[in-house]
Amino acid sequence: MAVSDIAASDIVETVPSALLILDRNLNITSANRAFYQIFRTSLEETEGCHIYDLGNRQWDIPALRTLLESVIPHRASVEGFEVEHNFPTIGRRTMLVNARKIFRPGDQDGSILLAIEDVSEERAARAESKRNWQLTQSIVDTIRDPLVVLEDDMTIVTASKAFLTIFGITEAETHGRRVAELGQHQWDVPALRHLMEKVLPENKPIESFEIEDTFPGLGRRVFNLNARKITQPGNHAHRMLLVFEDITDRKQRERDALSLTNEISHRIKNNLQVIVGLIAYEARSTPLPCVQGYKAMQARIGAIAQLYDLISQSSRGPTVAVDAYLREIAKTMSTSLLGNSSGITIEVKAEALDIDPDRAVPFGLLVNELATNAIKHAFPNGKGRVVLCVEQVGDQIELTVVDDGVGMKNKDKDKDKDPAKLLEKRGADYVAIFVRQLGGTIVPPEPQEAGTTVRILLPLLLVPVGAPDRAAA
Amino acid sequence: MAVILIVEDDVFIRGIAEMMIQDWGHETLLASDVDEGLSLLRSPQHIDALFTDIYLKTAVLGGCDLARQAIELRPELRVLYTTGNFITEKMKALFVDGKHFLAKPYTQLQLQDSVVGMLAA
Numbered sequence: 001m002a003v004s005d006i007a008a009s010d011i012v013e014t015v016p017s018a019l020l021i022l023d024r025n026l027n028i029t030s031a032n033r034a035f036y037q038i039f040r041t042s043l044e045e046t047e048g049c050h051i052y053d054l055g056n057r058q059w060d061i062p063a064l065r066t067l068l069e070s071v072i073p074h075r076a077s078v079e080g081f082e083v084e085h086n087f088p089t090i091g092r093r094t095m096l097v098n099a100r101k102i103f104r105p106g107d108q109d110g111s112i113l114l115a116i117e118d119v120s121e122e123r124a125a126r127a128e129s130k131r132n133w134q135l136t137q138s139i140v141d142t143i144r145d146p147l148v149v150l151e152d153d154m155t156i157v158t159a160s161k162a163f164l165t166i167f168g169i170t171e172a173e174t175h176g177r178r179v180a181e182l183g184q185h186q187w188d189v190p191a192l193r194h195l196m197e198k199v200l201p202e203n204k205p206i207e208s209f210e211i212e213d214t215f216p217g218l219g220r221r222v223f224n225l226n227a228r229k230i231t232q233p234g235n236h237a238h239r240m241l242l243v244f245e246d247i248t249d250r251k252q253r254e255r256d257a258l259s260l261t262n263e264i265s266h267r268i269k270n271n272l273q274v275i276v277g278l279i280a281y282e283a284r285s286t287p288l289p290c291v292q293g294y295k296a297m298q299a300r301i302g303a304i305a306q307l308y309d310l311i312s313q314s315s316r317g318p319t320v321a322v323d324a325y326l327r328e329i330a331k332t333m334s335t336s337l338l339g340n341s342s343g344i345t346i347e348v349k350a351e352a353l354d355i356d357p358d359r360a361v362p363f364g365l366l367v368n369e370l371a372t373n374a375i376k377h378a379f380p381n382g383k384g385r386v387v388l389c390v391e392q393v394g395d396q397i398e399l400t401v402v403d404d405g406v407g408m409k410n411k412d413k414d415k416d417k418d419p420a421k422l423l424e425k426r427g428a429d430y431v432a433i434f435v436r437q438l439g440g441t442i443v444p445p446e447p448q449e450a451g452t453t454v455r456i457l458l459p460l461l462l463v464p465v466g467a468p469d470r471a472a473a
Numbered sequence: 474m475a476v477i478l479i480v481e482d483d484v485f486i487r488g489i490a491e492m493m494i495q496d497w498g499h500e501t502l503l504a505s506d507v508d509e510g511l512s513l514l515r516s517p518q519h520i521d522a523l524f525t526d527i528y529l530k531t532a533v534l535g536g537c538d539l540a541r542q543a544i545e546l547r548p549e550l551r552v553l554y555t556t557g558n559f560i561t562e563k564m565k566a567l568f569v570d571g572k573h574f575l576a577k578p579y580t581q582l583q584l585q586d587s588v589v590g591m592l593a594a
Contacts, residue, residue: 262558266528269557270483273578277489280581284496298580305578309559336580340590 018116021102024109026051026068038118040089061085067099072112076101082119094123143243149230150240152200154178157239166246168217179242186213192225199227199240210247222251265308272305295337296372302332303368307360319354322363322397326350326388329367337375343383344375350390353397359438363458366434370401370454373431378405378452397458404451475521475592478502480510480539481555482530490524493581494588506530507539514543520550522591527556527564537567544569553591555579 012019018035020028031046041055051068052060063083071078077100086092098115137158140147146163148156159174167183179196180188189211198204206227215221224245231238276298283294306328307320330346338344355363367388374386389400435442440458477494481487482505491501502520504510506529514520523543529535540552552569557577568574571594575587 262533265559266557269577270486273486273557274483274489276578276580277486280489280493283581284492295580295582298578301578302580305557305576309576335583335586337582339582340586 016117018118020051020114020116022051022068022112022114024111026112028054029111035116038090038116039087055087055089058085058087058089064097067097068112072099072101092120093118094120145243145245147241147243148174148179150179150196150242152238152240154180154196154240163244166218166244167215183215186211186215196227196240196242200229200238203229205229206242212251220248221246222248268308269305272301276301292376296376299333299336299372300365300368302336303329303364304361306332307357307364320357320360322353322355322390323348323350325355325360325364326367326390329364330371330388333368333371333375337372344379345385346371346375347385347387348389349387351392353390353392355397362434362437366431366438366456367399367401369430369434370399370456374401374403374405374452378403378407380406392460393457395460397460399456399458401454402451407448407450407452408445474498474500476500476502476519477522477524477588478504478510478513478520480504480506480523480525480529480536482506482526482528486526490584493584494524496581497585497588499588507532507535507542510539511542511546514546514550520547522551522553522588524553524555524588524591527554528558534564534567537564540569540572541567551591551594553587 012032015032016034018038019032020035021030023029027048027050028046029048031043036042036046039055046054051064061083063081063085067078067081067083071081077098079098081097081099083095083097084093085095096117096119098117100113100115101110102113103110140149140158141161143160144162146160146166148159148163151157155176155178156174159169159171164171164174169182174182180193192206192209192211195204195206195209199206206225209225210222211225212220212222224247225242226245227240227242229238230241279294279298279301283291286294306325309328326348327350330348334342334346338346371386371388378384378386384403384405387400387402389398389402391398431442435456435458438458440456443455443457445453445455477499479487479490479494479501480503481490484505487503487505491503494501502513502518504513510523510525514523523540525536525539527534527536529539532538536554536556540554543550543552551573552571553573553575554568555575555577556564558564560574573587573591573594575583579587
């Protein structure tokens with residue numbers, strides 16, 4: 001019997017699987033085109049040849065022998081018999097063999113149809129995928145922070161050993177389940193769910209989502225959750241990596257530090273309150289012209305007090321946020337020097353700059369002094385505006401205090417005409433000291449029709465990268 | 474003129490606050506902690522407003538606790554808090570409705586504005 005005798009001979013010739021027909025003695029009676037192509041042989045070399053003798057006995061494979069001599073005689077068909085062999089002509093291959101006995105009328109002995117599919121590439125890809133998975137899993141398992149990988153339907157594909165160990169659950173309990181369903185539903189937080197739903201479709205990572213709860217076997221814990229989309233090259237499927245960072249100890253240290261800061265702040269503020277109270281007491285029996293001086297002194301103390309709050313609140317690390325600092329100084333001056341009914345306003349226009357806490361006190365006092373001068377001298381009619389500006393100009397900080405008051409030209413006309421000296425006369429001794437302390441310079445004022453502008457250039461007071469944590473010191 | 478209960482554990486600060494408030498014509502009552510404050514609030518003494526420090530002796534949030542109990546005893550009482558500490562969200566959550574707040578160190582003008590604002594509310 002030949003392959004061409006089979007009714008669907010055209011199909012046989014076009015199927016990608018290699019087909020062989022063997023007689024009862026395992027001699028090849030026919031092969032299809034795919035067989036010749038895959039195994040680089042010809043009709044002449046093949047037909048009539050014993051299967052084991054074919055191609056320099058490269059088909060004399062123990063596994064194939066088992067199939068043909070032990071399995072086939074007892075069964076009508078065999079499917080998915082895997083044969084892995086190093087063929088001299090085509091190298092190492094994995095073949096999936098289907099075998100079927102065929103009986104034609106008048107053919108008592110029957111034949112054997114072998115369909116051989118080369119699955120080498122598929123098996124190699126599967127092995128590679130398995131190796132990659134094992135590598136990924138081993139990396140995942142070495143990370144100390146617990147983590148899980150989620151499918152796009154939010155179910156868990158894999159959980160790290162740290163995750164299983166820390167939360168006391170088994171891999172089987174996590175697989176295919178949603179994070180929100182785990183444990184006592186500690187992760188079932190609407191805000192977290194909302195964020196997680198955006199990670200894959202919008203490629204929007206979750207950064208530092210904090211959850212504090214009581215966990216069985218762990219007690220009260222604070223976890224920081226971070227999530228991001230992960231993709232594998234050549235794979236369209238997206239997954240989410242969700243990492244749980246236990247920040248309980250860090251949070252406790254922060255709380256302890258905050259508690260200490262509050263305690264220190266409480267004592268400092270009370271001591272400053274005593275000083276402000278003493279000044280207030282003295283001011284009661286002081287002639288009216290001197291009271292303003294006492295008030296200015298209280299404002300200076302207020303400026304220093306603000307600094308402690310800003311350092312303790314600062315979210316930018318061991319530096320003081322200039323913009324926030326200026327706003328607090330302006331607020332303090334407004335309430336301590338002007339009061340609610342004043343017609344003078346203080347505004348702030350400041351860039352988001354940071355300064356070294358060591359320099360923040362003279363900086364704050366400098367601003368306080370300039371603004372106090374403006375309030376005291378610029379508005380004889382009690383109405384006007386003072387603007388405190390800070391911006392970075394090159395490698396310097398420019399501090400500008402502008403008022404729309406009477407200006408210097410209209411004051412002390414019979415005295416010194418030099419604006420710089422006039423500025424000194426406006427109680428600028430402190431200004432000069434603070435500017436010197438900060439290593440800055442006062443820009444000589446230009447004549448102006450109305451108002452006064454004081455410009456001071458200061459070296460960039462940013463804390464250099466790698467500088468010691470001075471605020472914490 | 475109003476009757477203002479000043480609760481402050483620092484004797485000097487309490488004395489200066491008393492002096493300032495009396496200068497503006499108000500009557501003052503003094504207490505140094507939560508218990509003393511409550512004792513006056515539970516008495517038949519007329520009191521219009523409570524001016525309390527938050528950190529009272531060892532009670533970190535003693536002033537908040539006192540004001541909450543004070544409002545339960547006297548719902549019409551006006552409250553002005555003061556502290557040298559940074560105001561946390563936890564503290565804010567404990568503040569009674571319609572409260573006023575004055576940060577330490579405060580000047581006489583700041584205290585006067587706060588007292589006037591509190592009594593006018």
